[in-house]
Amino acid sequence: TVHPEAPAPPTETAPAEPDIQDEDQVNPEAPVTGRRASLADLTCLDDIEALSVRQLKEILARNFVDYKGCCEKWELMERVRRLYQDQQNLLGERPLQFSLEENLCKICMDCPIDCVLLECGHMVTCTKCGKRMSECPMCRQYVVRAVHVFRS
Structure with missing residues (x-):
């Protein structure tokens, strides 16, 4: 039986997870890890390799690309590669103004x-x-x- 006067056993406090903003301030040139991803964060095709499945899906969703039926990470990476290359082609062919x-x-x-x-x-x-x-x-x-x- 538990006595009401008995002190509660000590609990360990889990270390606080790093704040997302702190991570950005440490090294703004670092590839996107552990935070929201955007197509604008990519500087070359190799950056796509470092993205998580969640970040790949977020980039595709933000750019209205359907990724239903993609069961493997490489399928998502292929769609992000295609999206990135399309964006680069548009920027190369047509000025922003x-x-x-x-x-x-x-x-x-x-x-x-x-x-x-x-x-x-x-x-x-x-x-x-x-x-x-x-x-x-x-x-x-x-x-x-x-x-x-x-x-x-």
């Missing part, structure tokens, strides 16, 4: 394109025009929502 007319809303031709139409994902309107769309002017798919985006 678009021409002025190409960046204008295709409806009013007055405001910059700053809206993505969901579910299709087309970016062809300003937020004001996008919120008035019932269907996408490009593919005629029903517009569920128009989301304001920020270009950096």
Whole structure:
């Protein structure tokens, strides 16, 4: 029987896990380990090898790449490699600054394109025009929502 007056046995306190922000401050040049991963963190194809399965899946999910049916890590790595190479090809072929007319809303031709139409994902309107769309002017798919985006 346990007596109510008896002191509780001492418990060991587990060492605190390092804070994610502390890890970033130690060496910002280190490959991504133990924190959220993004395609922007990758500097070359070899960086993909160091990523965990969780980080690979996160990169794919953030970039709207379906990874269902991938049972092995190498399958996820292959999809991230393809995504990384596609991004590098886009950056190499096209400068980040678009021409002025190409960046204008295709409806009013007055405001910059700053809206993505969901579910299709087309970016062809300003937020004001996008919120008035019932269907996408490009593919005629029903517009569920128009989301304001920020270009950096």
